[in-house]
Amino acid sequence: MSDYIAPLEEIGFALETVAGMKEWASMPGFEEASEELASAVLEEAGKLASGIIAPTNRIGDEIGAKLDGDRVITPDAFKPMHQAYVEGGWSTLSADPELGGQGLPNALSIAVTEMVTSGNMAYSLLSLLTAGAIEAIAAHGTEEQRQTYLPKMITGEWSGAMNLTEPSAGSDVGALRSKAERLPDGSYKISGQKIFITWGEHDLAENVIHLVLARLPDAPLGTKGISMFVVPKFHLDANGNPGERNDVRCVSLEHKLGIHASPTCVMSFGDEGNCIGYIVGEENQGMRNMFTMMNHARIGVGLEGVAVAERAYQQSVAFARERLQSAEIGAKSRESVTIIHHPDVRRMLMTMRATTEAARAIVYRNVWALDRAHKLEDATEKAKAKGEADLLTPISKAYSTDIGVEASSFAIQIHGGMGFVEETGVAQFYRDSRIAPIYEGTNGIQALDLAGRKLMMDGGSHWRNLIAEMRNFVAKGCGGSEAQVRRLSEGVEALSEAAEFLLSNGFERVVDTAAAATPYLRLFGTVVGGYLLAVQAEEAKRRLENGEGNPAFLQAKITTAQFFIEQLLPPATALLGPIKEGAGTLMAMSEESFARQ
Known part of the structure; x- marks a missing residue:
């Protein structure tokens, strides 16, 4: 198995040519985002991804996340990795400075996230889900909720989880059965079960802040009657620190094709009748809030396709330059040559490289449009940027995740029989990448969104x-x-x-x-x-x-x-x-x- 090398030259070039890097510092709020700062951030992120995160990828695949009672235990190698990620402030790059973030462009943050994801996709999902929860609370929560939860979620000390799917309600979220009951003090009693909850329980953060969709007793049927609630794993004490355990627990882990180190939890709320949550936004507006999380997550999932494709490509190139097999076609010599000389192997490698770089460019441009939509002051230009971001989001998600699967499949083919066995590591890329076209609205749903709405x-x-x-x-x-x-x-x-x-x-x-x-x-x-x-x-x-x-x-x-x-x-x-x-x-x-x- 080859090492992952952060493609800093490629990433920097993509940021310059399609993501406006040279314009960042001239935009309101991004004055500190000089090219020199961006280059320094990318270089250090590359060291983190290549030197600290990437070596844990195979370990996480082989050991996986384990359920001990209602506690999820991650591999030992994940603890120092997560500590390095948190202490380095990597999750704070694009977050609001008033809440402890650095306020840098999302376009820079997404480039860092790509390298982290190439290093270890299973681990990267922890920060992806946390970022989505941060977006939802920041956009729809009260000021008290923002001040209570977001600073430590932004640093990575606490994590976030999205609790949407139920056994009877997959993509049809409106069919959910989880319940919320109003309490006299303004809080809510939550009950129900959620499935496929990524990083819903784990031992890397001291608290998990769940965002839960549930239905009030008098709510309308379907999606119009869904509300969103914040449900902390631990209630907070008078000093804002984790205290008494809330009545929310992981009751099982899914046994999955890939991303073994990412715990996919079945979460149970209110088994003892005492799960307390707090409404985010208004009652019956949970679907609107959910899409704040979903749109952020869809671009992030698209990036997973790019990141895994990049690592699969790098390992395939390394193998093709070493593996001797057959004489070169058209050559007089019958000596075996490395397989990178064979046209069909070249075709696969070039396809992997070209589609990965195309998908990267789409995702980066998408995020740059989001940055402009947030920061531009002219109303017309702001609306144009938001429209472009909305248009590109389903493409970023679906096209890029399809590319991730295709590139991973090519990697197996290039490795031949050795690609089909686990010891080379490329089978993991295929297994890990295969979930991405399903995540956050299947690619068929993304296509319907593009053709039917956008x-x-x-x-x-x-x-x-x-x-x-x-x-x-x-x-x-x-x-x-x-x-x-x-x-x-x-x-x-x-x-x-x-x-x-x-x-x-x-x-x-x-x-x-x-x-x-x-x-x-x-x-x-x-x-x-x-x-x-x-x-x-x-x-x-x-x-x-x-x-x-x-x-x-x-x-x-x-x-x-x-x-x-x-x-x-x-x-x-x-x-x-x-x-x-x-x-x-x-x-x-x-x-x-x-x-x-």
Whole structure:
């Protein structure tokens, strides 16, 4: 198994070219975010991820999280790792300075998170869920709740958990049965059971702050009758420190395909009739609050796809440069060569590299749009940035997590039979990455969100703005050779045609739109990914011509973009056909006919 090397040059280049790094310090609230500071942060984060976090990845997979009574025990190696993460202030980077954060751009924080996730995806989920809970409490909680819970959640001393799913309510959250009962003192008594609760119980933080969706007795049916409550594992004493245990416990852990060190808990609330929670926001507004958490988490999960793909790629390159197998095709010598000389292995490695860099660029641009939406003062520009962020979120989540699975599968293939056994470590990448397309709304749900909601949002102005930007880039002849410019243009026009076609469906053909949603999202992600790689290639060419930067790295950026546009974009452009076919064939076969006779 190869070591993980934080790709600092690639990450820094992506931040500069698609995430506005050079503009950070000129924005209100980001004045301290100079390029020098960002580079120093990334360098130190790389050391943390490569030197401290990455070595625990295999350990966590082999040992896993264990349930002892109602306590979850993590591997011993996780304690010093988490201590280093907390003491280094890594969870505070983009948090509100008034609550103990550093107030740096989310775009910088997401780059750090990528390296942490490449180091150990199972561990990274702890901070991902905590960040989502912080977002929800900050946005919808009272000032007292913010001051009570957020400072220690931001430092990482306490963690957060999202408690949404129930045995009878998976993606259909409105079917949940957990109950909340008003108490005279303004608190609520919570009862019910939640499943698939990531890091719902563990021994790394001194308190776990649960955000729980539950229904009041007089609440409306469905999603309109859901409220959100904060339920601490330990009640706080007069000094704000963990005191008496609340009536919330982990009753079992799931045995999973991957991320073994990330405890996936079945949480029980109120078994003894004394689970106390406090409402977040207004009654029956829990779904609105939940989406604050979900949108943050969806981008974070998309980043998991990028992070695992990056590590799978690095290990595959190392193996392909060492593994001797067969003579080089077309060579006179019959001596065996390393498999990186074989065209099909090159195809897989280039696909892994190109799609990983495309997905990274999409996620980084998505987060930069969020930063602008939060910090810009002009109302029109602020709205445009928010619209772009909303548009890109389902693409970041679904396209990137699909890429993570595909890259991990390629890694196994490149390793051959050794990839299918555990000792090389690449099987773990596949097992770990496979949950990401399911997390935080399945990728099918993300596609429906894109085609059914984001497409029509604000009259379609946001995707039209992006199409116009890409057309302008192509019109200037950017994107490589004449043939590459033509292929990029064909992709942009196919995406535009698909969007206009789906927009014209209206509600009358909603099933046709639903049938087209997944290929539409894949087309969208591939075209935008190809465009962003072409943007990076143009900057790489400029630097090469001016004698700036590392020539080998810059040439590799150009070649990677060329490969993506020539080899990966044309098949995606052909998805326009299935998109326009509608739901006829998909829905034609009777339910009974699916079963084998």
